[in-house]
Every structure is written in C-alpha cells, then in structure tokens.
C-alpha cells in the first residue's frame with residue numbers, strides 16, 4: 503500500500519533517511535514530504551531528491567501517514583505545540599530527538615501512536631545502529647515502516663522497554679566519540695614510538711574493524727579473544743598491565759555512566775519544558 507512519509511526538520515539525519523529510502527526503492531520521491539525552517543534547505547533537498555518540501559510543518563504533518571520528528575532537542579517543544587492540532591489520528595509519529603520520551607511526545611502532541619529511537623553517528627554513512635521502542639500495541643504495518651525508515655541507516659534493534667533507548671543514547675549514541683577518542687590515543691601511541699602517520703592510521707583502523715568483525719562472529723566472551731593473544735611475559739601482557747594501572751576499564755565504565763546520567767538529566771529537563 504502506498505503511504506506518505508513526512509519529515510519535520512530536514513537536516514543531516516533526515517537527509518540520510520531520504521537518500522537511503524529512495525536509493526533502495528522503498529519509497530518514490532512523491533511519497534516523501536519534508537518541512538524545514540529555512541526554505542533554502544528545502545530547495546536543496548527538492549533539487550537533489552525530487553521530494554516535496556515546504557517551510558510549513560503543519561502542511562507536512564497533516565498529509566503524512568508516518569511523521570519523523572528530526573529537529574534538535576532544543577527546538578522540540580515549539581515544534582510539538584505548533585503541530586499538535588495537525589497530526590492525523592491515524593498517523594504514526596517517530597521521533598529521533600535525543601532524550602524525548604514517548605510520554606513527553608504523547609503528551610505534547612495529545613497523540614498515542616508514537617515511537618522513539620536513537621540512531622548514532624555512523625548512520626550518516628549508513629553503517630550505523632539504531633535502537634528503537636514503540637508501545638506494545640503498535641501495528642505490524644507501523645513496525646514494518648519504522649524498520650524500513652531506520653534500516654536504511656544501518657542495523658536496527660527494537661527494544662520492549664523504552665529505558666533501553668536512554669541506555670543506547672549513552673552506549674550507541676556516545677559510542678562513536680569514545681571509540682574515536684580511543685583511536686586518537688592509539689595514533690598518539692604509534693607516533694610516540696616513531697610509527698609513520700599513514701601506517702599508523704591504516705593499521706589502527708584495520709585493527710579496530712577486524713577485531714570488531716571477529717567479535718561479531720564469535721559466540722564466546724570478549725575476554726576469550728584477549729586471552730588468546732596474551733602470552734605470559736609477552737608484549738600484549740605488558741600493554742594490558744599498563745592499561746590496568748591507568749584504570750582503563752574503570753574509566754570507560756565511568757564515562758558511559760556519565761553519558762547515561764546526562765541523558766536522564768536532559769530527558770527530565772525536556773519533560774519540565776513541556777509540562
């Protein structure tokens with residue numbers, strides 16, 4: 503069945519989804535509507551993808567079967583109050599806005615059919631991961647549509663309990679920065695021992711990707727891989743000892759927890775703004 507998808511806020515993430523859906527032939531350009539505050543941005547997307555664009559959020563919302571809220575968190579309150587009377591009762595609203603709970607969205611829109619997700623940075627190159635949640639009574643059609651929209655950005659995991667979306671905001675959302683910080687530190691280490699920049703970059707990234715693929719293919723615990731490459735008195739053993747002295751694992755755990763606590767704080771602030 504033909505359906506219409508509307509984006510409210512058409513920045514980086516919305517464009518990734520639009521490009522992916524069209525490229526994979528899941529939707530035709532005339533099935534996609536997008537509103538953006540700046541008309542010049544709408545024109546860019548119209549020219550690039552042949553979709554319909556406007557600066558009127560209500561126009562998009564009232565004509566869509568699925569509405570993706572893809573504005574920044576600080577803009578959300580204004581957008582919700584602007585569109586609340588225009589959301590068709592049969593429409594599904596899918597928010598990609600970090601921190602906005604389904605309760606906040608539902609209340610702000612006076613609308614029950616809402617879903618929420620957390621994509622991550624590699625979604626921009628369609629190699630990301632998105633964790634999403636929706637009420638248990640979400641229809642199969644809606645589930646299919648959500649998975650089509652998010653699936654063009656990479657992997658997709660549905661969770662029953664929305665609290666996992668907040669946890670994914672810390673792990674999945676913050677993860678790329680933590681991993682990039684790790685890569686930066688490895689490159690600094692390589693430079694310290696005199697490795698050339700080009701060899702270091704290539705080997706560090708290949709090591710990261712290769713290790714990740716091995717871990718993905720293995721059913722065993724991550725510790726088993728570490729054990730496999732650690733011989734008594736060897737180089738890895740020395741390196742791991744230094745990481746231990748520097749509280750490497752503890753610091754990473756603390757940093758993920760800090761991101762999680764901040765996610766909860768931002769969610770609570772959003773709730774205060776909207777109540």
Ligand SMILES: NC(=O)c1ccc[n+]([C@@H]2O[C@H](COP(=O)([O-])OP(=O)(O)OC[C@H]3O[C@@H](n4cnc5c(N)ncnc54)[C@H](OP(=O)(O)O)[C@@H]3O)[C@@H](O)[C@H]2O)c1
Pocket residue numbers: 510511512513514515516537538539540543559572573574575577580581598599600620621622623626675
């Ligand atoms: N980028 C990521 O990697 C990532 C990852 C996970 C989650 N997210 C979430 O995804 C959401 C969108 O992120 P993004 O990176 O795509 O942001 P973005 O590039 O800044 O896109 C937001 C768009 O919304 C438009 N906009 C602002 N106010 C508006 C309004 N009142 N009505 C209609 N459009 C409006 C902006 O237009 P102007 O340019 O004219 O202001 C901009 O084009 C955020 O809530 C973020 O938390 C992003």
